[in-house]
Amino acid sequence: MPSELPALDCWFLTGVTATGKTRIALALAERLNAEIISLDSMAIYRGMDVGTAKPTPEQQAAVPHHLIDVVDADEDYSVAQYVDAAHAKIAEIRGRGREVLFVGGTPLYLKALLRGLFEGPPANWELRQEIEREVAEVGNEALHARLEQIDPIAASAIHPRDTRRLIRALEVFRATGQPISHQQMEFDDSRRAEDCRVFVLRRPKEEQNARINERVEEMVERGLIEEVERLTADGRQLGRTASQAVGYREVIEFLAGERDRASMLERIKTRTRQFAKRQGVWFRSLPECRFVDIEGDVDADTLVEQIVALAPGQ
Template sequence: MTPTTENPALDCWYLTGATAVGKTSVAMELARRLDAEILSLDSMAVYRGMDIGTAKPPAELRRAVPHHLIDVVDPDEEFSVAQYRELSFQAIRAIRDRGRQPLFVGGTPLYLKCLLRGFFDGPPADWDLRNEILTELETVGSEALHARLTQVDPVAASLIHVNDTRRIVRALEVYRSTGEPISHQQMEFEDGVPADQCRVFVLRRDRDEQRERIERRVDQMFDDGLVEEVQGLIDGGKQLGRTARQAVGYCEVIDYLNGKHDLAEAVELIKARTRRFAKRQRTWFRGLGECRFIDIGPDDNPAAIAERIATDPQAGLS
């Protein structure tokens, strides 16, 4: 799909940033100022029943301000970037028909990029080839498969985490079926619009403060019942699909329930993985020229931050 000046997502508002930066509280204040409805920009919030680990906004906030693109599919179903983009465009048009502003809120950079620039969906799935690569994965493991991707497509490998087996397999499949690295085919979509021509605001905190917030959030998730949530999904027959299982926290809790490590180890593994995830998010945002960064500190009030964004001199662009 080729980016177009008719892209309805270019004229929306975006509030993003790394995990645990404080997007939800600012988003609620900003939505009130803009008379906006919120669209989730989170690749894991689309899954029903995965509430605590994905930090979905609580029900009272969703009643106060309409939210969209949350609880779209069951966790045993696959959900693609193409599906997300299509549903987003439908929601944008419906919100505008109601005379309100669309405000995207969340921290999935790939979703942000696909909305702003389009995306390369690649050739149709070659299931024979994909199954061959999946067999390789079972034999050699994700690190070795990632190393093979590095040999043929170092650009893609640098952007894909070693444990993101779904994207590693897809990148190798595209290369082996077309003879061309997927990263080369994606270059068509690398040019974005200047930051002063869109409304993409990235909340950013000091690294040490961000780390503390991540650790508090993980502890709170367990206090809120993350283990029970995962056990409930399993007991209800909702085995997590390949994509849903990649959500930070869920695979670690499943391993804990299967006896692979104790609870304390699971907590520390989730904290470490969340810190790495936040680091990759920050790298993504720095690479998107559409982004404007809003530096915030521990004493900054969400209402004041929202006011800064809503009154940004460039936010009144047509």
């Protein structure tokens, strides 16, 4: 456990995809005299704007935003790199006498900021090679299904195509007999929600799913297909991490003639709903999170006052 976790007394506004975080975040940042640090693992990538629902240039001009458009989409960017960069930004923002507000929906980033990074037991190369052979024989999807059975929390955070993390999670379980997520929780110095400023926006399930479906339709209308065409022009490919972003793989399959438009849309909607479900599992596993239930059109200023009133020390 790192001796210093500078993000512990920062503000966090998070929630599953399509909850409506951005509008509320702008109002909360104004109320707090805060600058925003993105808590989104895909907003890191330049050129991935429509499909990640990145804040618009106007929104970024209204409140200073950080850790957006950091690297190109064909590069990889690790959790450790993000945490280091976030800590540096926290120091900069506080040096200007302003509050720090993290906004986004990547639970792994949130957990790393609140508790530090868990390295886990040393590598077991014999087991790792054994699992690598299994990947070659039965494929990532089959092994991901096994991980869901033994460690659903870890499986919710690991994409089936993320072979490296998938193998590591299975390796740790076979080596220790314990799910890696359980060991992370034992390692973590978690805190009560009442002691933290971590607010998770939550909507009723049916409303949330309807918002997701609507957002997918809007993204395609706003140019998601054209965005993917630009990112993959001249034979370029998305990097291993960026390619995990929901929607991009489906559009690539559509452009390759492997899906028609209707199939692409339905697949993106389904995957986005599944992604939101996994996000919810993560948030519920973190005792630092305080859920704020909302429904329908929300008055941003009223909700912001409710959030501020709930924060410790207010």
